[in-house]
Amino acid sequence: MRRLPLAVRRAELIDAAVRVIARDGLAKASTRAIVAEADMPLGAFHYVFRTREDMMRALVTEVVDKERSAALAAFEAQGSDTDLRSMLRAGLGSYLALLKTRPDLELAMLEVALYGVRHDATMVADQWQSYHRAAAEGLEKAAELCGVTWRQPIEHVAQSLISAFDGITLTWIAIRDAEAAERHMDFLADSFARLAS
Amino acid sequence: MRRLPLAVRRAELIDAAVRVIARDGLAKASTRAIVAEADMPLGAFHYVFRTREDMMRALVTEVVDKERSAALAAFEAQGSDTDLRSMLRAGLGSYLALLKTRPDLELAMLEVALYGVRHDATMVADQWQSYHRAAAEGLEKAAELCGVTWRQPIEHVAQSLISAFDGITLTWIAIRDAEAAERHMDFLADSFARLAS
DNA sequence: GTCTATACACCGATAGAC
DNA sequence: GTCTATCGGTGTATAGAC
Incomplete structure (x- = not known):
């Protein structure tokens, strides 16, 4: 639908993850919480990152x-x-x-x-x-x-x-x-x- | 079965929790992992502590x-x-x-x-x-x-x-x-x- | 008092519709 | 390419058997 380049989605997700971690703590930073913060569907997460650990590494x-x-x-x-x-x-x-x-x-x-x-x-x-x-x-x-x-x-x-x-x-x-x-x-x-x- | 005083169980659970956290990290220190480490049934945990957060506070x-x-x-x-x-x-x-x-x-x-x-x-x-x-x-x-x-x-x-x-x-x-x-x-x-x- | 069985929420990840 | 629906697993907590 939105057709954003992969790199942009990636950056937005990492940005959202940082906001969630800063606000609620790392323990609460689930993939669901992160995509909600980024206003994306859950599928977008695993379209950009293979696993949650991949994102954390990045x-x-x-x-x-x-x-x-x-x-x-x-x-x-x-x-x-x-x-x-x-x-x-x-x-x-x-x-x-x-x-x-x-x-x-x-x-x-x-x-x-x-x-x-x-x-x-x-x-x-x-x-x-x-x-x-x-x-x-x-x-x-x-x-x-x-x-x-x-x-x-x-x-x-x-x-x-x-x-x-x-x-x-x-x-x-x-x-x-x-x-x-x-x-x-x-x-x-x-x-x-x-x-x- | 074992009939241990509450204080002893409490100390054993906290001790087990520290071992689990040191070995596997706080994220892996679930109530199940802690009671397994302490060799107790899961029920013992909530018999001693009301919630996991109570234990963490202690x-x-x-x-x-x-x-x-x-x-x-x-x-x-x-x-x-x-x-x-x-x-x-x-x-x-x-x-x-x-x-x-x-x-x-x-x-x-x-x-x-x-x-x-x-x-x-x-x-x-x-x-x-x-x-x-x-x-x-x-x-x-x-x-x-x-x-x-x-x-x-x-x-x-x-x-x-x-x-x-x-x-x-x-x-x-x-x-x-x-x-x-x-x-x-x-x-x-x-x-x-x-x-x- | 002690333990087992289970309820129920949420997790990461994916299959398959569109 | 994108998203929804869902799977299998694990979490905390508790009800109820013993």
């Missing part, structure tokens, strides 16, 4: 990656005329802003990531590796702008930064204490800035 | 708390004749040892915590607050043993420490990179030690 690689990249993009360098500590702090702050506006989405991403660990641990590990690369690029650019250099291999700093992001995310989802998060980010900005000279 | 408060307390206990002060940095590093290291030996269990705890956020966010927030208190006690004892004092309110340091733990946990579950984890803990021990004088 969702993990495409959406979780996009989401985290957006977070790291927010982290990336803005104005140049500041010191490294302030720049790091601003990046962390804009990530917290993202957490505040869409906590449901971050919770969804976390549920999906844990699903990925259960079903294809390698896929999730690769995903995190790509965060490391993105973080390393951001850290390099920040150091350039501030005219400093990292005293440790930038990959190692990037790994610690991702772990710090992971902590901020999980802690925020658990207790949503804005003041504690701000203080913790002050601490992190100080600590990371000390790794450069 | 599991969140009792088990997740116990698990995290064990982690923080591992963190707590051991030998006295060292500096604060080494003591913090040792504590973090013993938590990583716990992650290494039972990654399935930590993944299970994380799944359960996210379930809790979806179904009773207050309960999870209270849980994290109790971690904060436990962490604060550990930090106080560590500072005493080293003859130093924290330059910031110990509650704030504890909040950051828990967030660091959260990050270590999530990162480990995602990529299980032991070397990166060790390096990150070196960085954390340095950074936290700087908060005392």
Whole structure:
């Protein structure tokens, strides 16, 4: 009836799936709930994806990656005329802003990531590796702008930064204490800035 | 037939539920799977718990708390004749040892915590607050043993420490990179030690 | 008090009408 | 190509036998 290209249907279904997971949780994201959200008949699902697991796999690689990249993009360098500590702090702050506006989405991403660990641990590990690369690029650019250099291999700093992001995310989802998060980010900005000279 | 006290059955069911979740994931932890693991008939489940959600609620408060307390206990002060940095590093290291030996269990705890956020966010927030208190006690004892004092309110340091733990946990579950984890803990021990004088 | 049998909703997936 | 109707299986929960 609607005659949409397969790629469009696919994107709409993944989009609908993310909305359902964010609103109701991964456990409630049945194929029926997803097609209802996308306003499609049930048959359309298995016309696009062979199985539900196929869709979840696509969702993990495409959406979780996009989401985290957006977070790291927010982290990336803005104005140049500041010191490294302030720049790091601003990046962390804009990530917290993202957490505040869409906590449901971050919770969804976390549920999906844990699903990925259960079903294809390698896929999730690769995903995190790509965060490391993105973080390393951001850290390099920040150091350039501030005219400093990292005293440790930038990959190692990037790994610690991702772990710090992971902590901020999980802690925020658990207790949503804005003041504690701000203080913790002050601490992190100080600590990371000390790794450069 | 077996005539066990209700409390014993209850404990056995929760224990079986944790094993199932650790082994197969929260999504597979149906009432049937749990009673099979506990070697009980299905009826026993609803004799002890009114609904599955009732059991999950009990599991969140009792088990997740116990698990995290064990982690923080591992963190707590051991030998006295060292500096604060080494003591913090040792504590973090013993938590990583716990992650290494039972990654399935930590993944299970994380799944359960996210379930809790979806179904009773207050309960999870209270849980994290109790971690904060436990962490604060550990930090106080560590500072005493080293003859130093924290330059910031110990509650704030504890909040950051828990967030660091959260990050270590999530990162480990995602990529299980032991070397990166060790390096990150070196960085954390340095950074936290700087908060005392 | 304990367990079996079963009710009933919903799941993923597909066959077959159009 | 698209959608409806339905299958087989599993979920939670309970009624009723013992």
